[in-house]
Amino acid sequence: MSPKEEIQRANEQVLSATAKGDFLPFVNALDDSVKVFDQVEYLYDDKASFLEYLRSIIARAESTSYTFHQSSCRAVTDTTVVVNAHDRLFTVPKGGGLAKVQCGRATWVYVKKGTEWKIVSLQSDLFVDGSHSNGL
Numbered sequence: 001m002s003p004k005e006e007i008q009r010a011n012e013q014v015l016s017a018t019a020k021g022d023f024l025p026f027v028n029a030l031d032d033s034v035k036v037f038d039q040v041e042y043l044y045d046d047k048a049s050f051l052e053y054l055r056s057i058i059a060r061a062e063s064t065s066y067t068f069h070q071s072s073c074r075a076v077t078d079t080t081v082v083v084n085a086h087d088r089l090f091t092v093p094k095g096g097g098l099a100k101v102q103c104g105r106a107t108w109v110y111v112k113k114g115t116e117w118k119i120v121s122l123q124s125d126l127f128v129d130g131s132h133s134n135g136l
Helices: 003-019 024-029 047-059
Strands: 030-037 061-077 080-093 100-113 116-126
Touching (some): 003 024, 003 061, 003 116, 024 116
């Protein structure tokens, strides 16, 4: 199986779980030294600091799901694969209220470390004008 096919399969498993609100496969795919530029104006310099932020979002929600749309996957080398996509974070707050939908763009960089593929860089930007929030 090619590196691209390996990541397509691994990414499908991660995203199938996050679409159902199960973030454990995503957490397991993150490298300990992952660098994350997320939708807040902050660089998370490792897995632990990013997970603290992610847990705070999930703790405030009744349910949370995350999906990709129009994703592309390309192998840069035999050990580096880049995934680009439009993403959608759907959060239902605890205690009721309107669900929050955030749509944007994402880039995940996978690197093969030994026999495992790990996400070493993750970037996610919101669409600021909301014009892309309806069809994703």
